[in-house]
Amino acid sequence: MSKFGQLINTEVPVLLNFFTEWNEDSVGMHEVLRDVAAALGDNAKIIKINVDKNQELSDALRIKGLPTLIIYKNSEMKWRQSGTQDPNSLIALLKQYA
Template sequence: MTKFGELIDLEKPVLLNFFADWDENCEVIHETLKDVSAAVGDSAKLIKINAESNEQLIEALRVKNLPTYMLYKSGEMVWRQSGVLSANDLIIKIEETANK
């Protein structure tokens, strides 16, 4: 878990996306995240986490549905939501967090 702590302990927002390759909704999310990444640039970090190869982390964070998003800033979770979201929704949430 130390590595996870290092990933989220940044001053800028860190958006985690938990996904699985077999989930149709998760396939759509990959394209959405490309748009989000292009829009936010270096002001945030986006990390995709494969649920199947990170079972211990999934359990620790109690991820029950995919896709699930978690937004961290300075090591603290500030937002969490499951389901398909638009690029605009994610961009707005990241920008709100960055400006806090």
């Protein structure tokens, strides 16, 4: 968990994408997140977390629906939503917290 604390304690917003390879909506978000990363560059971090391989963290954050997207900045959760999102909405959200 201490590694998680290091991931979210940054000056730029961090978008966490909790996913599984067997969930169709989760897999569909990969391309959306590539677009968001390309648009924002160093102004945000995007981290994909496979819930099957990170069960303890997923349980601690009560991840139920997939995909679940969470934005952190300076170790504080700023936004959270389950389900697919479009790239423009995510870009606007991340810019809001930049």
